[in-house]
Amino acid sequence: MGEYRPVPLSARTLPADEALARSRAFLELMRQRRSVRTFSREPVPWELVQNAVETAGTAPSGAHLQPWTFVVVSDPEVKRRIRNAAEEAEREFYERVAPPDWLDALRPLGTDFVKDHLTDAPYLIAVFEQAYGLGADGAKRKHYYAKESVGIAVGFLLAGLHAAGLVALTHTPSPMGFLRRILERPANERPFVLIPVGYPAPECVVPDLERKPLGEILVTR
Ligand code: IYR
Numbered sequence: 056m057g058e059y060r061p062v063p064l065s066a067r068t069l070p071a072d073e074a075l076a077r078s079r080a081f082l083e084l085m086r087q088r089r090s091v092r093t094f095s096r097e098p099v100p101w102e103l104v105q106n107a108v109e110t111a112g113t114a115p116s117g118a119h120l121q122p123w124t125f126v127v128v129s130d131p132e133v134k135r136r137i138r139n140a141a142e143e144a145e146r147e148f149y150e151r152v153a154p155p156d157w158l159d160a161l162r163p164l165g166t167d168f169v170k171d172h173l174t175d176a177p178y179l180i181a182v183f184e185q186a187y188g189l190g191a192d193g194a195k196r197k198h199y200y201a202k203e204s205v206g207i208a209v210g211f212l213l214a215g216l217h218a219a220g221l222v223a224l225t226h227t228p229s230p231m232g233f234l235r236r237i238l239e240r241p242a243n244e245r246p247f248v249l250i251p252v253g254y255p256a257p258e259c260v261v262p263d264l265e266r267k268p269l270g271e272i273l274v275t276r
Pocket of ligand 1: 161226228
């Protein structure tokens with residue numbers, strides 16, 4: 056494997072006041088992000104989605120192997136097939152598989168097996184984790200910390216979508232092997248999360264939930 060050529064770091068260190076202002080503005084922006092389950096069918100400009108995916112692709116990854124694929128679905132027929140398969144899996148989950156403690160934990164969110172968002176949202180982003188890489192010659196290449204890397208990239212994706220005024224849901228129908236089949240992904244790709252993206256429906260409400268205060272999540276030593 057060759058070495059990377061060192062180049063100057065392009066990011067500059069900000070003056071203290073600008074750093075503070077930007078960090079506060081970013082925090083304020085991210086405080087407004089909410090998971091949304093009720094989507095409008097209003098179309099979304101393609102570049103907003105494209106830019107968010109490109110932002111996700113700026114995430115750090117194990118050995119910089121970028122073990123992710125983002126499949127953006129807009130075809131209504133494909134969305135319908137995904138919804139049918141997801142609802143079948145979710146019905147099984149809610150009616151048979153989920154242990155009582157899990158159902159108790161979900162009750163405050165009011166979720167059930169019906170997934171209107173999978174056909175209402177103009178885009179579905181199916182994120183795949185590449186368990187290993189495939190070279191041009193078909194040779195397997197080991198990936199390191201693939202799950203962690205994809206998790207970080209999804210965080211960037213959600214932030215990018217939110218920055219564009221879009222809403223999203225991190226949806227993990229279980230099991231989600233159907234995404235590989237419907238989207239015809241290769242054997243090295245495992246479904247990681249399914250993210251409907253769009254604008255909230257006019258009647259959209261979100262649960263009145265609170266985030267843990269800083270004092271509970273930040274520990275200093
Ligand atoms: N996948 C199911 C159940 C579900 C699980 C968790 I953890 C959630 O935070 C929300 C839902 C569903 O999407 O309904």
